[in-house]
Amino acid sequence: MKRNVILVILAGLSLLLAQVALSQNESTGPSMVELWQKSGHANPQSSSFTHWNDEGEIPVSCAACHSGEGFRAFHGIDGSSVGVIDKPVATGGVVDCATCHDDGVKQLEQILFPSGAAIAAHDGSATCLTCHQGRQSGPDLDQRTTGLPDDEVNSELSFVNPHYALAAATLFGTEVKGGYEYPGRDYAGKFSHVEAYSTCIDCHEPHSTQVTLDNCTSCHKVDELRDIRTSKLDFDGDGDVTSGIYAEISALHEKLLSAIEAYAETVSEAPIAYAKQYPYFFHAETEPTYANRYNAWTPALLRAAYNYQFIGMDKGAYAHNPHYAVQLLHDAITDLADRTNATNIEIGPRP
Structure with missing residues (x-):
């Protein structure tokens, strides 16, 4: 009898230990190194x-x-x-x-951005801020174009590439002036989110760099990050205020390219085309090679093209700072449209 009781107890303990081990294994998951290796x-x-x-x-x-x-x-x-x-x-x-x-x-207490702005580095963000800030800033465009007529082609101008994966420049908005900000307009600063998700590693797993999707969708009640939307304003002017803010920004991005193409043809008198390879802007109907890079820049066209590339190089702009993204695109579109008297590009209000 005692032997049977002991066997039952031992079996129960074995099952309990197995469950604990399984639970620990499930809770720990992949190691930091394994996560990093996938990034x-x-x-x-x-x-x-x-x-x-x-x-x-x-x-x-x-x-x-x-x-x-x-x-x-x-x-x-x-x-x-x-x-x-x-x-x-x-x-x-x-x-x-x-x-x-x-x-x-x-x-490291602070990180300098291309504009000269210094941002405090805290909560493990120093590395992120250093390498995701871009290589250029809005003020760089002013340095290149100050004193030049806005709508005259200048052979000494060339495309200014803000660089790649510049999430930090988008996140801090006008505090670091990563985009070209048009005179007389106000721009959003750092995107304000809930305190628990306000730094890079609050939203991205720091080793895999993947977005912690469940933390976003559980609060916003959507299936996909791109479906998140909190504003009811129709920024792109299509009448739809139910799609995610990603769709609004994407539509404005496309409309800016249309405005760039229209301006290049009518003002620069040299049609332009965009390709996803360096140096990105080329003479239309030519092979996208460096020899065929676009070279009929005016200051106004250069600024708009910079903002087009700036937003295009941050695939998460809709999450990092949607208001700043919309403002940069909106102002570039309206500036070029005003210069060409374009009436065929419709957009909505500016945030």
Whole structure:
């Protein structure tokens, strides 16, 4: 009898221990390293890391964000001068663990943006802010065009590319002036969200970089992030106020390209086309090669094209700062439309 009782107790304990072990395994899930290995940051075959393989080293102007070694050198974490990279950085690296976890990263108090604005680095955001801020800013456009007639082609002007994956520049809006902001207009600052989801790693799993989707959809009651919408204003002028804000921004983005094409044909008198390869704007009906890059820029056209690219290079602009995105697109469209007396491009109100 006692033996049977003991066996029952042991069986129960074994089952309990198995359940605990299973629960722990399910709760821990993939390790940090496994999550990181699935991210673009860890992909050694990505063009972000292989682009300079033929040269054998990464240019000092690019190395801060295209290798962990370069990042640590740029911020002086390796003992070198702060804000510059004073030695070549070899290819073959990725955004490694130390890029975010080195003790020196925790000591970074602020990050400078291309406009010169300094943003406080907290809650593990220093690495994100450094490498997702773009390479240009709105004020750079003013520096290139000050004193030039807005609607005259100038052969010395060339397209200004804001760079890629510039979520931080979108997020902080006019505080860092990542987009071109038209004179006399007000622009949104940092996108205000609930406190629990106000930093990069509140919304993105820091190792895989994937968006923590359930945290968004459970509150907003939608199936997809792109369906989120809180404003009832019809920004793109199509009469639909039920689609997600992503659809509004996408429609305005398309309308800006139409305005750019109309302006180039009527004012610059040189039709323009866009392609998803460097340097992005080309003479229409030509092969998209560097030799055929667009070169009939006016200051007004250059500013609008910059904003078109700025929004296009942040695929999450609708989540990072939707009001700033709509404002940049709206103002660029209306500026070009006014200059061409266009009446065929309809948009809605500006936030």
